[in-house]
Amino acid sequence: MAIEEMDQDTAYDVDAYRADFPILSTQVNGRPLVYLDSAASAQKPRQVIDRVSQVYQTGYANVHRGLHHLSERATEDYEGAREIIRRYINAAATSEIIYTRGASESINLVAAAWGRKNLKPGDEIIITYLEHHSNIVPWQFLRDELGVVLKAVPVQPDGSLDMEAFTALLTDRTRMVAVAHVSNVLGTILPVQDIIRMSHAVGAKVLLDGCQAIQHMAVDVQALDVDFYAFSGHKLYGPSGIGVLYGKEALLDAMPPYQGGGDMISSVSIEKSEWADLPHKFEAGTPAIAQAIGLGAAIEYVESIGIDLIAEHERDLLNYATQKLASVEGLTIMGTAPGKVSVVSFVMDCAHPHDIATIVDRHGVAVRAGHHCAQPLMDHFDVGSAARASFGLYNTRAEVDALTTSLEKVREIFG
Amino acid sequence: MTTDSLEPATATPEEAQEELIDEFGFFDDWDDRYSYLIDLGRKLPELPDAYRRDEFKLKGCQSQVWLAGEKRGDRLHFHAISDAAIVSGIIAVLLRVYSDRTPGEIVETEPDFIAQIGLDSHLSPTRKNGLSAMLGAIKGRAQAELEAAAG
Numbered sequence: 001m002a003i004e005e006m007d008q009d010t011a012y013d014v015d016a017y018r019a020d021f022p023i024l025s026t027q028v029n030g031r032p033l034v035y036l037d038s039a040a041s042a043q044k045p046r047q048v049i050d051r052v053s054q055v056y057q058t059g060y061a062n063v064h065r066g067l068h069h070l071s072e073r074a075t076e077d078y079e080g081a082r083e084i085i086r087r088y089i090n091a092a093a094t095s096e097i098i099y100t101r102g103a104s105e106s107i108n109l110v111a112a113a114w115g116r117k118n119l120k121p122g123d124e125i126i127i128t129y130l131e132h133h134s135n136i137v138p139w140q141f142l143r144d145e146l147g148v149v150l151k152a153v154p155v156q157p158d159g160s161l162d163m164e165a166f167t168a169l170l171t172d173r174t175r176m177v178a179v180a181h182v183s184n185v186l187g188t189i190l191p192v193q194d195i196i197r198m199s200h201a202v203g204a205k206v207l208l209d210g211c212q213a214i215q216h217m218a219v220d221v222q223a224l225d226v227d228f229y230a231f232s233g234h235k236l237y238g239p240s241g242i243g244v245l246y247g248k249e250a251l252l253d254a255m256p257p258y259q260g261g262g263d264m265i266s267s268v269s270i271e272k273s274e275w276a277d278l279p280h281k282f283e284a285g286t287p288a289i290a291q292a293i294g295l296g297a298a299i300e301y302v303e304s305i306g307i308d309l310i311a312e313h314e315r316d317l318l319n320y321a322t323q324k325l326a327s328v329e330g331l332t333i334m335g336t337a338p339g340k341v342s343v344v345s346f347v348m349d350c351a352h353p354h355d356i357a358t359i360v361d362r363h364g365v366a367v368r369a370g371h372h373c374a375q376p377l378m379d380h381f382d383v384g385s386a387a388r389a390s391f392g393l394y395n396t397r398a399e400v401d402a403l404t405t406s407l408e409k410v411r412e413i414f415g
Numbered sequence: 416m417t418t419d420s421l422e423p424a425t426a427t428p429e430e431a432q433e434e435l436i437d438e439f440g441f442f443d444d445w446d447d448r449y450s451y452l453i454d455l456g457r458k459l460p461e462l463p464d465a466y467r468r469d470e471f472k473l474k475g476c477q478s479q480v481w482l483a484g485e486k487r488g489d490r491l492h493f494h495a496i497s498d499a500a501i502v503s504g505i506i507a508v509l510l511r512v513y514s515d516r517t518p519g520e521i522v523e524t525e526p527d528f529i530a531q532i533g534l535d536s537h538l539s540p541t542r543k544n545g546l547s548a549m550l551g552a553i554k555g556r557a558q559a560e561l562e563a564a565a566g
Contacts, residue, residue: 352499
């Protein structure tokens with residue numbers, strides 16, 4: 001089917017959504033910005049920017065502390081955002097929503113607090129070759145500290161997870177399976193339902209790194225029956241510095257605190273301290289108040305458009321980009337798993353990814369180049385680095401065209 | 416000993432800088448400057464196998480950069496290359512100024528030409544980091560030679 005004949009979704013008003021993102025109307029190197037790096041960090045709509053600004057202008061104070069008006073107001077908004085997050089991922093209760101600095105901290109929290117309490121030498125943790133470093137290094141800490149065994153599931157040439165290998169790696173010594181919901185390089189959506197079912201069958205817990213899933217698809221932690229789910233706010237059109245750890249209440253309850261400080265205790269004496277109830281037990285110190293409220297606003301913004309419509313729009317962009325990029329001579333796309341999300345990593349035979357990124361940047365096009373914090377995956381595919389274009393709710397087919405044109409320029413210069 | 420490798424193409428680092436400023440000043444268009452930079456990179460000699468080892472890889476560069484200094488008479492000769500073409504171009508201009516100079520010249524020479532040929536403002540921040548890592552390594556090696564001679 002020719003690209004022109006493909007159905008364009010009429011209900012999706014991308015121009016109106018673009019107008020919500022002030023940064024998208026800026027120019028780079030004298031050209032209109034074409035932002036294709038949302039998988040690294042998404043831009044923010046005015047609804048989020050205004051909400052954060054409003055907090056500081058009219059509703060800011062420390063939370064859970066004062067009895068004065070502003071503290072109560074800030075606490076209400078901060079806890080209100082927790083309820084928005086709970087609803088978005090369909091957690092059973094807000095006590096299961098822990099605020100963190102980002103997904104990295106969420107995973108470190110589980111590794112440190114759950115891992116130290118529950119793991120013994122010889123216990124096994126399974127990750128995959130497509131993990132972001134954030135879901136590798138915290139488990140290496142545990143391996144080195146506790147003598148647990150860290151195993152990694154290989155990836156097929158098309159970017160799918162090798163489920164046969166996963167089945168073989170899963171044993172009755174497996175205690176934790178920590179995998180990406182979606183690969184940040186390949187865009188592959190992992191068969192998480194199967195992974196969770198099979199892991200639970202051997203008595204293992206499952207942590208999903210949802211950083212690249214949460215902005216692209218509806219996530220229902222209860223339907224998944226996942227034990228822990230981690231994501232960052234900044235990839236979900238929210239502020240940086242705020243992230244989420246979802247955990248099943250029974251698991252979180254049994255875990256010791258991660259960090260000590262204010263807000264995470266119910267009483268402290270020099271001899272002994274008692275921990276606060278969930279979720280505050282894991283939230284030591286003054287939290288990222290405005291950022292949490294901003295994340296709530298970001299989720300409401302996404303919900304106002306509809307995550308399913310966003311997914312449909314991004315699928316159209318992905319299909320279009322895949323066709324257009326395939327027409328660029330000497331370009332190879334990494335990751336072609338069926339049903340993948342709108343992330344397209346690629347290499348070119350004529351140019352290094354850093355050269356590609358530099359030249360397309362001259363044309364106003366922002367792509368990522370490098371190892372994407374996934375060096376084991378790059379080694380697995382035997383490339384040092386790759387360029388990556390990733391699409392969000394505000395990208396357009398015209399921007400895919402701009403990318404393709406700038407890649408033709410790369411060919412002219414290096415070819 | 417043959418003398419050709421000891422003779423840089425220009426007599427002093429200052430002359431090399433002026434020459435580069437002239438060469439790059441010839442182009443109005445940035446795409447042309449990039450093309451020229453890339454051409455210079457392509458003309459870099461192959462890195463001797465002895466130096467294509469991890470210990471000669473520079474940290475602080477997003478692409479892979481190998482850089483090794485070699486004493487030749489009273490001067491330092493640098494071998495360097497990158498797997499990225501634009502970075503190799505930057506290496507080529509740096510070596511024009513800094514390679515086959517005495518350690519004293521290397522330490523004293525400020526890289527003013529980088530701003531004047533526009534590499535400073537027109538290359539992305541990560542590349543600038545790579546550039547400062549390369550400069551730091553070159554100057555660090557020269558400084559070590561000076562200290563060894565003094566010590």
